Amino acid sequence: MYLLKNALKSISRAKTRNILIVIIASIITISACIALSIRQSAETAREASIDQMKITAQISVDRQAMLKSVQSGDRTNVLRNIQGISLEEMLSYAKSGNVDDFYYTLTSSLNSDEATVPVDTSEVTESTEDLNTQFEGMGPGGSRRGFAGMGNQGDFTVVGYSSHNAMSTFMDGTCKVIEGSVFAEDTKEPDCLISDELALLNDLTVGDTITLINPNDEEETVVMKINGIYHNSEAAMSSGGDMMGFNAASDPANRIYTSYTALRAVVDNSEANAVVEVDETTGREISTALRGQEAGTYVLADATAYDAFQKDAEDLGLDTSIYAITSPDLDDYEQSMIPLERLSSYAAYFLLIVLIIGGAILVIFQVFAIRERKYEIGVLAAIGMNKRKVAAQFIAEVFIVTFIAIIIGTGTGSVISVPVANRLLQDQVQAVEVSQQTTMNNFGGGFEGRIPGGAGFLQGRMDGSGDADYISSISANVDIVVLLQLLFIGILLTLVSSASAIVSILRYDPLKILSNRS
Amino acid sequence: MSTFTLNNLCYSYGSRQRDVISNLNYVFEDSKVYSIIGKSGAGKTTLLSLLSGLVKPTKGSILYDGNDISKMDPYRYRSNYVGVIFQSFNLLPHLTAIENVVLSMDISGKKITGKKEKAQMLLNSVGLDDATAHRRILKLSGGEQQRVAIARTLSYEPSVILADEPTGNLDGETQTGIINIFQDLAHKEGKCVILVTHSPYVAQMSDMVYELAVKKD
Structure with a gap:
């Protein structure tokens, strides 16, 4: 007890020095508090996001793996003969116990007849037919089975959904039916949803029909009935600098949605009536059939279920040297975490630097304090106070001062950690956005490659606008974990700064000190 | 009853140095005042340091109540059994006189009730009034500091009092007062009082005198 009493007396005796130590230790604590809060919030946000997230996954051709697995001379042929995964195969993997739901889409590309004008911002006056891009198995899944053989791209992208749940843009609110209603899930009728921009441009309303033409065979037409008109909230925002400036089919306003069954029937019918010719130059077959993917x-x-599904699919026969299971949700999630992860990483380095510099300053303070109090140590030891008790008193002094600093630092840190953390996070988001926008612009807006993020690289799936839903705000609260960490830091600083004092005290010979003094 | 028994006690500063103290075989008994005299360099203060456990003998031993003090816990030994009055007092200057005395009682670990009152009483008994007792050491004269040092030593009731030049800074009247205190401690309270002194007067007032001679190479 008297140790504590003596410690308090000693603290009050050396007010200036101890106030200075409190200020330094408070600055360390505030910095540590902010850094730890950021790290804790990042961890909480990470866990909360991943817990709440319903993960979707797709199986696609892993072109890179395939190309790597063959000799360099055969790579072109391998690329030409890539086979996308069939619906039957996809359905077989859906039997995995880890799959909650499975839905699928069929995407095709059609032209409009003269009566319907596509929304086209490309400012190209020539016939779109002249500018048509020829598909050659370059869909998102790398599927050749869908857009098999060479084919022309139309002005409209028609997507058939097996389930309303598959209509992710409607599920997340990006698109909303503003007139009429959605088509029935399993209807065979070519009922469709068109965008409000397309409807406005062509004076179309619910109940009207539009005629679409097979871009590979102008004689083949498909008449679709407008069941509803939707508004895409991102269509207007993303109208600058992406691929839609190059062709009409890339414009979200030219997307027509229908049921899978209806579009399947159209594609099947087209395939049944197709004319197949052999190209004299390449010797390859060219079909007039409507392409579908x-x-x-x-x-x-x-x-966890995603990881388990990967294993299940492999067990069920998925050839992982050809196909890869990917999750855009996980990619998006990782993308959204980039600024926060970066900030969290910086916070860790910052904390380390603050602790090293702060610790060094406190050690120097203690070294000088001990030299100053050498006589006191000598007297205490000479009158019978055990050196370990003398050391304990010094540790108690440092701890009391550090504890006061922790209280002040934690109080201040908890108040300023939220605005400071959010400010730093917004700076990070801005930095990442600028970096990614630069990358997007460099690639003409259609970049789907690797976006730099954090210490390494993360696969960044960018939509047409290049926007990613970053976590830009956190509630950097000082919770019990942070408090315990701060207490640990306080104890660590106390021990580190006291270590020199303890060593000195244990080495001091009281008689020598007193003799020198005399 | 013998308090200290010195058996062929030797001490040298460093292994190649000559002995400062060589083959001492003194006996110190309780209820007596001893004076250790000798010229400068004879080893008087060294003997006091040996008796107080601040240094260990290079040869021989010191027995305290039959126990070799080099085998005892030096801190417990100093804080409980012997009271040392240093030549330069070695009081803590940032504390008051009374706080210095109370601190010694705290360090001894003995259960003493009313430490402040006891400290006040001891300071009064060595001739310091209440106002002086509450002054910081730096504000006290050499004689007053000497008295505080004595009061501090008496506070935890050690059986041996070791004092290095206890009257060195005092005027004649105060000197007599201090010697009277030591005599009372020995003769009335049965303590063994060992004084290192240059003063013939102090030696004369002692029950027994040991004279140390300067060792020659």
Whole structure:
């Protein structure tokens, strides 16, 4: 008890020095508090996001893996003969117990007849037919089975959904039916949804029909009935600098949605009536059939189920040297975490630097304090106070001062950590956005490659606008974990700064000190 | 009853140095005042340091109540059994006189009730009034500091009092007062009082005198 009493007396005796130590230790604590709050918030946000997230996954051709697995001379042929995964195969993997739901789409590209004008911002006056891009198995899944053989791209992208749940842009609110209603899930009728921009441009209303033409065969037409008109909230925002400036089919306003069954029937009918010719130059078959590309989406409960599904699919026969399971949700999630992860990483380095510099300053303070109090140590030891008790008193002094600093630092830190953390996070978001926008612009707006993020690289799936839903605000609260960490830091600083004092005290010979003094 | 028994006690500063103290075989008994005299360099203060456990003998031993003090816990030994009055007092200057005395009682670990009152009483008994007792050490004269040092030593009731030049800074009247205190401690309270002194007067007032001679190479 008297140790504590003596410690308090000693603290009050050396007010100036101890106030200075409190200020330094408070600055360390405030910095540590902010850094730890950021790290804790990042961890909480990470866990909360991943827990709440319903993960979707797709199976696609892993072109890179395929190309790597063959000799360099055969790579062109391998690329030409890539086979996308069939719906039957996708359905077989959906049997995995980890799959909550499975839905699929069929995407095709059609032209309009003269009566319907596509929304086209490309400012190209020539016939779109002249500018048509020829498909050659370059869909998102790398599927050749869908857009098999060479084919022309139309002005409209028609997507057939097996389920309303598959209509992710409607599910997340990006698109909304503003007139009429959605088509029935399993209807065979070519009922469709068109965008409000397309409807406005062509004076179309619910109940009207539009005639679409097979871009490979002008004689083949498809008449679709407008069941509803939707508004895409991102269509207007993303109208600058992406691929839609190059062709009409890339414009979200030219997307027509229908049921899978209806579009399947159209594509099947086209294939049945197609004319197949052999190109004299290349010797390859060219079909007039309407191209269609199928894609499946697996819905998984969480990240654990996603990992388990990967294993299940392999067990069920998925050739992982050709196909890869990817999750845009996880990619988006990782993308959204980039600024926060970066900030969290910076916070860790910052904390380390603050602790090293702060610790060094406190050590120097203690070294001088001990030299100053050498006589006191000598007297205490000479009158019978055990050196360990003398050391304990010094540790108590440092701890009391550090504890006061922790209280002040934690109080201040908890108040300023939220605005400071959010300010730093917004700076990070801005930095990442600028960096990614630069990358997007460099690629003409259609970049789908690797976006720099954090210490390494993360696969960044960018939509047409290049926008990612970053976490730009956190509630950097000082919770019990942060408090315990701060207390640990306080104890650590106390021990580190006291270490020199303890060593000195234990080495001091009281008689020598007193003799020198005399 | 013998308090200290010195058996062929030797001490040298460093292994190649000559012995400052060589083959001492003194006996110190309780209820007596001893004076250790000798010229400068004879080893008087060194003997006091040996008796107080601040240094260990290079040869021989010191027995305290039959126990070798080099095998005892030096801190417990100093804080409980012997009271040392240093030549330069070695009081803590940032504390008051009374706080210095109370601190010694705290360090001894003995259960003493009313430490402040006891400290006040001891300071009064060595001739310091209440106002002086509450002054910081730096504000006290050499004689007053000497008295505080004595009061501090008496506070935890050690059986041996070791004092290095206890009257060195005092005037004649105060000197007599202090010697009277030591005599009372020995003769009335049964303590063994060992004084290192140059003063013939102090030696004369002692029950027994040991004279140390300067060792020659």
